[in-house]
Amino acid sequence: MSGMGGETGNRALRHEFNNMVSAVVGSLKVVGRLHGDDTTTQVLIDNAVRSCDDMQAFVQKLLED
Secondary structure, three states: OOOOOHHHHHHHHHHHHHHHHHHHHHHHHHHHHHHOOOHHHHHHHHHHHHHHHHHHHHHHHHOOO
């Protein structure tokens, strides 16, 4: 990505990061469906999903054009 310009490079980074985080969130939701009846597991999954949301917001702000 070093060859990409500022705005285009930032947009590409944001897109790729969001794709990776979306995969993590999707996996967490599957685990939640499979083991959501366990309160401790559900709390941990909810915390992890919230952290993913925070990471996406952080990267968005970090790479704002």
